[in-house]
Amino acid sequence: MSLPVKEIVLGPGQGNRLTTGNSEITFKVVGADTHGHLGLFENLIQPGGTAPVLHIHRQMEEMFYVLEGEVEIQVGNQIIHGQPGSFVLVPRNTPHTFANRATQPAKLLIMFCPGAERERYFEGLAELLKDGQKPDKEALVELMRRFDQEPVEI
Template sequence: MSLPIQEIVLAPGEGTHLTIGNSEVIFKAVGADTHGHVGLFENVLPPGGTSPVLHIHRQMEEMFYVLKGEVEIQVGNQTVQGKPGAFVLVPRGTPHTFANQGTTTAKLLIMFCPAGDREQYFAGLAKLLQMGQTPDREALIELMRQFDQEPVDG
């Protein structure tokens, strides 16, 4: 029998902060908070900020909701210029990525279902990108595969 899910109440800016390259991820809820069902992260993305390579997930859906600025989101065969209020659902197996091509900082919510321990991917990525270093491609691919993420070579 699992323990009940506990309430989480966070003020703006609260949560566990991670610096990933020149972007920031703030964990609002992780898999351990929801019995692995869902994770919700806030991503603060400066212009040209660190963004993922085109990739897929085989075991989870990913959702994006733009809060501020403009985020270019590629999902499947379409590219969306996401302004505040834009929402994108990425079904498992669908190639996707996102980037801030604009001139102002963007902020988006990223949700994973099921979450598992997805936050560990971001923690590993933060370590690989610390101090502006370029990660070893093999180490990056191994990290991705460990947490249900596969690059789409193209």
Template sequence: MSLPIKEVVLGPGEGSHLTIGNSQVTFKAVGTNTDGHLGLFEQTLPPGGTSPEPHLHRHMEEMFYVLEGEVEILVGEQTVQGQAGAFVLVPRGTPHAFANRGTQAAKLLIMFCPAGSREKYFEGLAELLKDGQPPDRKALVELMRRFDQEPVNI
């Protein structure tokens, strides 16, 4: 049985915040807000900020919309230098990654469809990275696979 979807209204900078390495994530809408249909997160990446390795999702699409700065987005076999206003849709099963290789901070929106409990992956990742050391590889891959994220070697 689905729960009714209720309004979510957030001002600039509002939402639940999380630090992942040296990047900041703000949850704008999570699966529990949307009956699992979608999740929308805002991520701020400093130059060289913490970014994911190439990976794919088997059961969800992921979308990126660059708000500020420039974000390098790998999607399939192409690399996009996404400036403010750039949008990339990553179909399920498509290898992808993103990073800020520039000299200015960047901000992007990340949407997942369906969302499930995608925020739990980000919370787990923040925990693995909290001491500033590279995470245990086995624990990282286990976390990824628990939340529909499969590492790929490109």
């Protein structure tokens, strides 16, 4: 028997924060909070900020909701120039990536279903990118694969 999910109430800017390159992630809800059902993160992306390589997830859906600024989201062969209020659902096994190519910061909500331990990927990424270092490609791919993220070769 699993314990019930407990309520979480966070104000603006609240939640555990993590820096990945020059982007900042705030964990609003992680998999452990929802028995692995979902995770919800806020991503503040600086212009030209850290962007993932084109990739797929085999075990989860990923959703993007643009809060502020403009975020370019690629899903499959589509390029979406997401303005505030834009939403994109990325089904499993669908190549996708996102980036802030504008001149102002952008804020994006990212949800993963199921959530499992998705935050651990971002913690590992922050470690690989700390002090402005460029990550070793093999280490990055190994981290991605550990957390259901498979790079797509173009």
